Amino acid sequence: MSAEINTQTSNTSPLEPHTYPGKLIAAEGLDGSGKSTQLQLLQFWLQAEGHEVVVTEWTPSKLIRRTLKTARKQGQVDPMLLSILYATDFAEVYERDIIPALQRGAIVLADRYIYTALARDLARGVEHAWIEDVYRFAVRPDLGIYFQISADQSLERILSNHPRLKYYQAGMDLSLSLDPIASFCAFQQRILQAYETMIDAYALLRLDATLPIKQQQHLLREAVEKIVSAI
Amino acid sequence: MASDQHQTSDVVAGDPVWGTGNAPARSTVPMLHPERPRLIVLEGIDLSGRTTQVQFLRDWLVAQRYQVTTTAWRTSPLISDALVRARSGPPLHPLAYSLLYCADHMDRTQRVIQPALERREIVIADRYTYTAFARDAARGLDATWVRKLYRFAVQPDIVFYLHISPEEAVKRRMALQQQQESHKENKNGKHSKDNDKEHKQKQKSQPQAATAQPSTKLTQEALASFRNFEHKMYSEYQQMQKEFGFTVIEGNQPIEHVQTMLRRTIMHLLLEI
Numbered sequence: 201m202s203a204e205i206n207t208q209t210s211n212t213s214p215l216e217p218h219t220y221p222g223k224l225i226a227a228e229g230l231d232g233s234g235k236s237t238q239l240q241l242l243q244f245w246l247q248a249e250g251h252e253v254v255v256t257e258w259t260p261s262k263l264i265r266r267t268l269k270t271a272r273k274q275g276q277v278d279p280m281l282l283s284i285l286y287a288t289d290f291a292e293v294y295e296r297d298i299i300p301a302l303q304r305g306a307i308v309l310a311d312r313y314i315y316t317a318l319a320r321d322l323a324r325g326v327e328h329a330w331i332e333d334v335y336r337f338a339v340r341p342d343l344g345i346y347f348q349i350s351a352d353q354s355l356e357r358i359l360s361n362h363p364r365l366k367y368y369q370a371g372m373d374l375s376l377s378l379d380p381i382a383s384f385c386a387f388q389q390r391i392l393q394a395y396e397t398m399i400d401a402y403a404l405l406r407l408d409a410t411l412p413i414k415q416q417q418h419l420l421r422e423a424v425e426k427i428v429s430a431i
Numbered sequence: 432m433a434s435d436q437h438q439t440s441d442v443v444a445g446d447p448v449w450g451t452g453n454a455p456a457r458s459t460v461p462m463l464h465p466e467r468p469r470l471i472v473l474e475g476i477d478l479s480g481r482t483t484q485v486q487f488l489r490d491w492l493v494a495q496r497y498q499v500t501t502t503a504w505r506t507s508p509l510i511s512d513a514l515v516r517a518r519s520g521p522p523l524h525p526l527a528y529s530l531l532y533c534a535d536h537m538d539r540t541q542r543v544i545q546p547a548l549e550r551r552e553i554v555i556a557d558r559y560t561y562t563a564f565a566r567d568a569a570r571g572l573d574a575t576w577v578r579k580l581y582r583f584a585v586q587p588d589i590v591f592y593l594h595i596s597p598e599e600a601v602k603r604r605m606a607l608q609q610q611q612e613s614h615k616e617n618k619n620g621k622h623s624k625d626n627d628k629e630h631k632q633k634q635k636s637q638p639q640a641a642t643a644q645p646s647t648k649l650t651q652e653a654l655a656s657f658r659n660f661e662h663k664m665y666s667e668y669q670q671m672q673k674e675f676g677f678t679v680i681e682g683n684q685p686i687e688h689v690q691t692m693l694r695r696t697i698m699h700l701l702l703e704i
Contacts, residue, residue: 201517267510288530295524296524
């Protein structure tokens with residue numbers, strides 16, 4: 201894996217580039233890949249440079265959490281339905297937080313963009329073409345970074361933070377294993393494969409997330425400097 | 432099509448006495464089954480009479496011993512709750528709304544429509560994907576994107592478009608409002624006089640509105656936005672007519688005439704191989 205980040209965004213991404221005055225930087229990767237830490241460091245740095253920075257997170261809203269709870273009581277949730285519910289959640293973050301910030305000219309640091317959802321949906325066996333079309337409403341980020349770690353590293357980091365894996369986080373709906381940890385690992389392997397297919401297609405930048413925090417941040421800043429003009 | 436089949440449909444559809452017309456048909460052809468499972472869709476702007484017509488169609492088909500399943504917009508047990516919650520909270524943006532409605536349609540497709548068609552039933556849908564196409568376009572979303580979103584939907588065998596003008600919808604909406612208000616008035620008796628605001632608005636178009644209390648002004652605004660939205664929806668439906676080959680039925684005629692026309696067309700459809 202290269203320790204360098206190549207910032208030229210290719211034109212291959214199915215997403216349309218945006219024309220807003222702001223800049224959009226998206227961070228993707230498995231749970232526990234350290235992207236939130238890196239984004240926070242980027243945020244402080246960019247703010248110190250005088251930029252308006254907005255950090256957006258994609259955590260399931262109350263609305264969706266409740267709906268999923270109801271759904272589970274009624275039996276298995278179809279993967280396509282699950283994916284459209286997650287897409288609903290993302291769409292709301294997108295229209296409510298991301299777009300207005302880009303219109304204002306802010307730098308948006310998105311802690312997960314569409315790629316994580318795509319990777320999970322693909323891991324659940326949802327039709328590729330369809331789900332790609334669903335997310336086509338989202339604009340192409342100016343910089344999309346993939347924080348790469350292995351499934352084992354992901355598990356290790358998560359378990360050291362939260363003692364319990366959540367149902368959907370562990371991919372328990374896929375019946376890969378009755379054991380949440382085994383299920384999680386199998387699910388993460390599938391997600392990793394899905395990420396791999398997207399890195400080139402969506403021109404994501406691969407970052408070795410096992411590198412020391414400082415070194416990662418250094419690489420990130422280099423990449424960000426190329427797209428964010430100095431004030 | 433065989434000649435005896437023609438005859439059957441003529442007996443039913445041609446019967447001038449609406450609502451009783453199936454009796455002779457049933458005696459000659461006691462058990463009718465569609466050659467294939469059928470998905471019949473009724474579309475139209477608000478207050479075009481869809482729901483009433485769907486109910487009559489269902490009763491008519493059931494009376495002929497057809498297995499019928501009906502499904503309506505926004506009725507998935509899973510998503511209807513979420514939609515109610517979404518409405519009580521801060522309003523969602525158009526994309527999220529669009530996707531939530533899509534989830535409703537998907538849930539009903541999986542749990543209602545497809546299973547019924549697999550049981551070889553007749554499915555009647557009160558609104559279908561076209562409602563989403565019209566609404567989302569009226570809200571400014573990309574028409575192509577919305578159509579792709581609904582690619583999973585089952586292709587209907589026929590789509591009836593109950594055509595009424597947006598002004599007719601407004602007229603019906605106002606009549607409905609007055610009906611509800613006079614009903615409320617009868618229930619509540621005289622209203623209290625302590626509200627100053629309502630006196631200023633009393634002289635507007637509805638004399639009954641005095642009992643609508645401080646919401647009279649809101650009602651005017653709501654009506655204006657209703658009119659605006661129905662106009663937009665109407666123009667979307669007009670555009671979709673050709674794109675999807677709707678069977679257009681004029682909705683601004685007596686209920687029984689509309690029903691007769693629906694039945695005639697459906698009868699032919701059910702006898703088709």
